[in-house]
Amino acid sequence: MAALASLIRFSDNVRVGNMSTIWMERRLDTLEKAMPEAAGTQSVDRALMLLSLIGRHGEAGMSLAAVVAGSGLNRPTARRLLLALMRSRLVEQEPETRRYFLGEEAYVLGVLASHRFGFLDCALESLASLSRTSGDTSFASVRRGDFAVCLHREEGAFPIRTHALLPGHRHPLGVGAGAMAMLAALSDAEIEPILAANAPLLEERYAGYPPETIRADVAFARQHGFSLNPGRVLANSWAIGMAVRYPDGRIAGALSIAAIDSRMGDARQGELAGHLGREVARVEARLARRFAAPPSGAARPAGGRGRGATPRDDISMGGIGS
């Protein structure tokens, strides 16, 4: 259970009670400088950690015991916070199995947020095309703090597939082709703290990823224009990946393709990289069309606090068209 507890963090950036492993405290020191200070919201932080935890176990849901184990919270506390999430419809509990799942409100918020972020919306067609033309499995992932989270997996026609990476699964940045592509897209100054923060976890659970190997993989990705996972975690499962950027240059996520090693020789790597590069360009074009201005509103008028240029806050029921 200690190992389980060490894995779990709310959006990878929140200090939660009862978690005291060395590597975690070290990385929180690193990150707290970049995050709003936590004071007077322990309960909220805990609830949102639970939400994220449940989000990453979408398909099978989670039992209360797993939530307790994964969060490090005491059972009455976890249950009470889950009740609050259930009242908000962000989480729901299946009566028969008692397991907890993301609720419909999470979906609705995601839809409302997609007007600012829709990376996967823009990527789905490309993933379908990649898997159709290659026959292999393709993935979309996003960065969450120092980790990569798989958002979508698209099956190809080839019958031998790895089923290890599923939506919600999360790995340290650098572990896996999509995660490596996003890491390699960062500057060295950004990469070093991430490696430092993840060092304990990598040493404990990712034996194939000593830091020097990750740095070499970063160099490879920068040199070749695509990242390569030569079966570092699962010997026969190889993958290549590329980062995708918003028009303003920020990393939106990554696309990757996985196949068994016999389908990932040098020649086929190049072929798949060509397909991948074209689809990445298409996703980036769709993102550009979707956000005429970047999601952070950088195109908005600058100048001081800029309050004069902001939309009026008109919390009222507009006339209705439907």
Add this chain to the structure above:
Amino acid sequence: MAALASLIRFSDNVRVGNMSTIWMERRLDTLEKAMPEAAGTQSVDRALMLLSLIGRHGEAGMSLAAVVAGSGLNRPTARRLLLALMRSRLVEQEPETRRYFLGEEAYVLGVLASHRFGFLDCALESLASLSRTSGDTSFASVRRGDFAVCLHREEGAFPIRTHALLPGHRHPLGVGAGAMAMLAALSDAEIEPILAANAPLLEERYAGYPPETIRADVAFARQHGFSLNPGRVLANSWAIGMAVRYPDGRIAGALSIAAIDSRMGDARQGELAGHLGREVARVEARLARRFAAPPSGAARPAGGRGRGATPRDDISMGGIGS
């Protein structure tokens, strides 16, 4: 400000401090019976109310003053809770304008939740088809408690359009064609408490919707197979709508089409209703394909608590394919 405060509720079901209008208290009495009891999570409930509030103001975001006005919270409290939401990346603040928006984590959770709920994913193609063939504006909405929330709006080619209903906008069930379609899909026993709960708000802000008119519109929708908004809110803006169901019969949401009154004569209503019915059937077929079992897992083995049949909680990093 009192009018503003009366509008805001977290997922329409949470009692929040400082809100004491008669209609709100009355409806909470009605609803608390159906909701997990709130004890020891006031802070969490408040934070999630803010999240929902910001979610419904996606495009323009919200200032702190608007959040304070809309939530009824004191400013330091609202700010502190917003900081917690920002730490979790569910909310982000735009530095130039200081406005708050849904963050990328909301999008990621929505993507992860879409494996259980993807109504809009299944509806987008149909909305595009409806607007392409009709030339008018089409909408997808979902039920949130006693309200309907617009998730998506698809523009048609006809140049005269109402821009009143936007994603995030929320109206009482029954107000607007999509909201009416969802209301009419409920049983009378389900409808009456909703009308009772919404009565103060309807009286205050929806003069065109006395309860007997809503009941007549429900009867019309049940008789004709589609709901009709004959310009009740905006005189020249008419709309028709239909509910969409998950395979297990629960209401997934509604599709609707809006047009100016001169384009909504009886003959064209029938024509549009035909298109709408076909696309609703297509959406329902896509939902059926997507969820071989209904989202609530009703197909799972029954029998007592059914814990023996549940997936193992294996919170571990699986082997990786990407």
Add this chain to the structure above:
DNA sequence: CCCAGGCGTCCACATGATGGACTGACAGCA
């Protein structure tokens, strides 16, 4: 039939969350 494991609740106590008061920044106006 018994036992272990998981789920869920209670409530005395400790801790965390609140909001009135205050400060700073900025835009608009005289």
Add this chain to the structure above:
DNA sequence: TGCTGTCAGTCCATCATGTGGACGCCTGGG
């Protein structure tokens, strides 16, 4: 240029909320 109003954001004394050890119930497996 100076003043005023508005908004954003913070501090900390006070009090209300949140916690978790203990307990009971239910179910499945041996």
